[in-house]
Amino acid sequence: MREELINFIYDSLYQYKDNHHNGNFYYLQNPIPQEFTQNSGLYFFFDPNSIVGNDRFKIVRVGITGDNGNNRLGHHQNGTINNSIFRKxxxxxxxxxxxxFNENEISDYIHLLPYLYIPEKSLFEKICIKILSNRNQNEIIYPANENWLGFQIGGDINIAVPESxxxxxxxxxxxxxxxxxxDYYQNILNQLFN
Structure with missing residues (x-):
């Protein structure tokens, strides 16, 4: 069942990309559209070096932005490890x-990750992460590429990153x-993408 839900998320995101973004992803190396930072929404970052399913980029981060004036995409783009947990x-x-490490190295990495933004859907962050996470699951579905930077373990690395x-x-x-x-999960995801 979880694999079907994951595939539904990927199918829906790629369809959303094609229908709303002319088949294109956004990148933080470019200016962030103002509506992405001023309106509450859900974002998905992808890793082009980890191909999953039907030749699709693996989702590697899900988050919300624009809620209560919070510009998380802006913090991920030009912030520091002190104001962006993603950068940290x-x-x-x-x-x-x-x-x-240095902040430029972090920026170079994050700026090249494609992302999508769905407006007014921030309430769905929790369910999407739960479905996509490989942590504590009986079956690993769509693992990251074995060279994925997130597989570094030790020091201050939170074990949730490599495990999920x-x-x-x-x-x-x-x-x-x-x-x-x-059907319960399917209905929730249908609300996200409709």
């Missing part, structure tokens, strides 16, 4: 890999999908 996770992974295969910590503990029928 990446910095810690670089530190584990190289023994150090996401640059996320909250909501990654997995979910018992037997608690609710498939």
């Amino acid at each position: 996770h990446v910095g810690r992974a670089f530190n584990q890999l190289n023994g150090n 295969n996401l640059w996320c910590v909250h909501y990654t503990n997995g979910n018992d999908f037997n608690n609710f029928p498939f």
Whole structure:
């Protein structure tokens, strides 16, 4: 059941990209559209070096932005490890890999990750992360590429990152999908993409 839900998320995001963004992703190396930072919404970052399913980029981060004036995409783009948990996770992974890191190195990495933004859907962050996370699951579905930076372990790296295969910590503990029928999750995801 979880694999069907994951595939539904990927199918829906790629269809959304084609229908709303002319088949294109956004990148933080470019200016962020103002509506993405001023309106509450849900964003998905992808890793073009990890191909999953039907030749699609693996989702590696899910988050919200624009809520209560919070510009998380802007913090991920030009912030520091002190105001962006995404940048902090990446910095810690670089530190584990190289023994150090700098903000430019973090920016170079994050700026090349494609992302999509869905307006007014921030309430769906938790369920999407629970479904996509490989942490504490009976089956690993769509693992990241074996060279994925997030697989660095040790030091200050939160174990949730490598275990979930996401640059996320909250909501990654997995979910018992037997608690609710498939239709329950399907209905929630239909609300997200409609």
